[in-house]
Amino acid sequence: MKLAYYPGCVAQSSGKELDLATRYVCRALSVELAEFPNFSCCGSGFVDEANEVLNIALNARNLAIAERAGLNVLTICSTCQGMLSLANLRLKDPAVRSRVDGALRPLGIEYRGSVVVKHLLQVLTQDVGLDAVRAKVRRPLAGLKVGAFYGCHLLRPADELAWEDGEEPHAFEDLLQAVGASPVYYRGRVMCCGFPIQFVKAETASRVAGRQILDAKAHGADAMATPCPLCHISLDAYQNQAAKAVEAPLDMPVFHLPQVVALAFGATPQELGLSRHLVPTDSALAKIGASAVA
Amino acid sequence: MSAATVPAAFEVYRFDPAHDKTPRYQRYTLDLSPHTVVLTALLRIRAEVDPSLTLRYSCRSAICGSCAMQINSKSRLACEAHVGPEMARHGRIVVEPMRNQPVLRDLVVDQTPFWQQYDRIEPHLKLDPARPMPEGKVTAMTPEEVNRFRETPRCIACAACYSACPAVEADAGFPGPMALAKLYRFVVDPRDQAHQDRLLRIQPNGLWLCLRCHLCTEACPKDVRPSERIRDLKEMAIAAEGATELGSRHAVGFKENIVDRGLLNEMRLVRQTYGTVGMLGQVGQGLKIVRKKPEIARKPARIADLEEVEKIYEALDRSPPKEEG
Numbered sequence: 154m155k156l157a158y159y160p161g162c163v164a165q166s167s168g169k170e171l172d173l174a175t176r177y178v179c180r181a182l183s184v185e186l187a188e189f190p191n192f193s194c195c196g197s198g199f200v201d202e203a204n205e206v207l208n209i210a211l212n213a214r215n216l217a218i219a220e221r222a223g224l225n226v227l228t229i230c231s232t233c234q235g236m237l238s239l240a241n242l243r244l245k246d247p248a249v250r251s252r253v254d255g256a257l258r259p260l261g262i263e264y265r266g267s268v269v270v271k272h273l274l275q276v277l278t279q280d281v282g283l284d285a286v287r288a289k290v291r292r293p294l295a296g297l298k299v300g301a302f303y304g305c306h307l308l309r310p311a312d313e314l315a316w317e318d319g320e321e322p323h324a325f326e327d328l329l330q331a332v333g334a335s336p337v338y339y340r341g342r343v344m345c346c347g348f349p350i351q352f353v354k355a356e357t358a359s360r361v362a363g364r365q366i367l368d369a370k371a372h373g374a375d376a377m378a379t380p381c382p383l384c385h386i387s388l389d390a391y392q393n394q395a396a397k398a399v400e401a402p403l404d405m406p407v408f409h410l411p412q413v414v415a416l417a418f419g420a421t422p423q424e425l426g427l428s429r430h431l432v433p434t435d436s437a438l439a440k441i442g443a444s445a446v447a
Numbered sequence: 448m449s450a451a452t453v454p455a456a457f458e459v460y461r462f463d464p465a466h467d468k469t470p471r472y473q474r475y476t477l478d479l480s481p482h483t484v485v486l487t488a489l490l491r492i493r494a495e496v497d498p499s500l501t502l503r504y505s506c507r508s509a510i511c512g513s514c515a516m517q518i519n520s521k522s523r524l525a526c527e528a529h530v531g532p533e534m535a536r537h538g539r540i541v542v543e544p545m546r547n548q549p550v551l552r553d554l555v556v557d558q559t560p561f562w563q564q565y566d567r568i569e570p571h572l573k574l575d576p577a578r579p580m581p582e583g584k585v586t587a588m589t590p591e592e593v594n595r596f597r598e599t600p601r602c603i604a605c606a607a608c609y610s611a612c613p614a615v616e617a618d619a620g621f622p623g624p625m626a627l628a629k630l631y632r633f634v635v636d637p638r639d640q641a642h643q644d645r646l647l648r649i650q651p652n653g654l655w656l657c658l659r660c661h662l663c664t665e666a667c668p669k670d671v672r673p674s675e676r677i678r679d680l681k682e683m684a685i686a687a688e689g690a691t692e693l694g695s696r697h698a699v700g701f702k703e704n705i706v707d708r709g710l711l712n713e714m715r716l717v718r719q720t721y722g723t724v725g726m727l728g729q730v731g732q733g734l735k736i737v738r739k740k741p742e743i744a745r746k747p748a749r750i751a752d753l754e755e756v757e758k759i760y761e762a763l764d765r766s767p768p769k770e771e772g
Binding site for chain 1: 521616655658660661664672721750
């Protein structure tokens with residue numbers, strides 16, 4: 154299987170460990186990643202607040218790059234997934250279409266609308282399949298209770314994205330089970346991480362994040378895992394602020410989705426950049442018999 | 448039990464502040480047709496098992512918006528939720544009052560905060576007496592103009608969105624999805640003459656606290672799609688008022704940031720949003736993050752064919768918008 158790899162901005166910068174783990178997992182499962190150094194940022198839900206048509210056009214350009222190569226797109230970020238998928242949908246509106254085409258045509262870019270955008274979670278659970286994932290597990294994450302945290306833009310608006318049950322999704326939990334972990338079901342798993350308003354009102358953002366971490370903790374999670382590097386920033390890099398906002402001590406390790414899978418495939422913490430996390434993952438690693446991060 | 452029924456296991460939130468220190472969940476099991484709606488089941492419980500069960504309802508037909516509550520943790524109308532699918536999905540039916548509003552008793556909440564936020568947006572047409580409508584033109588709207596807010600009048604003010612909203616939950620100052628969707632309706636109404644003022648006043652501690660999580664759009668039984676109208680309002684606020692708030696500075700800053708190299712320059716965005724001085728407040732946390740993730744302080748790579756992105760900006764962002772239609 155070959156896909157146009159759209160890593161997104163964060164995984165190429167502060168969230169580099171997500172890119173490392175993605176490559177590890179895709180290599181193990183023979184998912185070939187075609188790279189395109191001309192992909193731009195997806196707009197991240199901010200550019201469309203300032204100029205929606207501009208944002209759609211940027212993503213039409215991204216999608217056209219994959220279309221020219223005859224490939225579907227692989228994302229590793231819930232927000233990239235949402236923005237690229239919504240661009241695909243909004244382009245069906247003739248008024249939007251004509252403005253976007255008007256901007257792209259002079260550049261010799263045409264997007265016909267044939268590209269399917271898939272998040273790694275969808276590729277692993279639906280295309281690669283859980284049997285193939287199971288077959289690669291060398292170190293089952295037995296005894297590790299993991300709270301999946303989906304990230305809004307992977308699920309909603311559900312009627313428009315609709316690859317999963319938006320209200321009661323289970324793909325992530327199915328994947329966790331396939332690698333031997335025990336999924337934890339909690340309300341917060343489909344809630345918001347607070348990230349979009351981290352810069353608007355940090356205390357409110359941190360309270361939103363803190364509630365979800367507390368919820369996972371109350372349901373017995375040893376760790377959380379997220380398919381979105383923006384959620385990861387909120388839940389991991391700002392967890393100390395979240396703890397202050399909800400006035401409770403928090404020490405929840407938060408993994409990127411492919412890190413969890415790669416650990417089960419036998420990757421070392423070093424290969425997955427776990428030392429780059431703000432909250433140490435040692436307690437979770439100890440449960441699965443992996444050596445702690447140096 | 449006849450073949451056409453399922454055993455429906457209810458766990459209903461019970462709380463009477465006059466007598467109870469803490470809420471409790473009461474179990475009731477009824478044999479019901481899977482097509483029975485939860486409201487009908489609750490009324491049967493009240494009529495046949497426990498007359499003290501307190502709930503709010505009226506029309507039973509998803510018109511009045513009175514019976515919103517949490518059913519298996521989702522905010523929805525009890526008169527629309529069917530017993531069969533809930534049992535199939537969850538194996539039980541947990542019924543709780545709406546969130547984000549204080550409980551008065553059992554399933555009834557005090558909706559004062561919800562209505563106060565609605566009042567805040569002044570939900571009525573504001574006409575300028577100096578600019579009366581032309582004779583015979585009291586409803587001077589074209590079908591296209593009416594179509595711009597075709598979704599919001601469907602709102603039945605059930606407050607399911609308010610109950611589902613994590614921004615309301617974390618910040619009582621946030622107006623909530625319904626109030627903002629209603630605000631949109633007046634902002635795009637060509638008869639209203641206070642658009643500018645409305646957009647200006649809703650921004651501090653308002654519009655920009657939306658998390659765009661779309662939980663309101665999921666909860667809404669009438670497909671009003673508040674999160675999408677809030678996005679529209681943000682774009683209109685920036686067009687009308689410029690980047691005057693942290694939220695709009697962030698959105699505009701982000702837009703200007705990524706055209707520079709094609710990818711996000713994370714550190715530069717912090718400066719764009721807060722300004723050089725305001726950025727100082729972020730230094731403590733910033734250093735903690737930079738120590739683990741040094742790339743955050745570096746410029747991203749410049750993408751190939753960046754000039755294509757620049758030209759798209761020139762076409763759709765730098766030149767004045769062309770007349771619609």
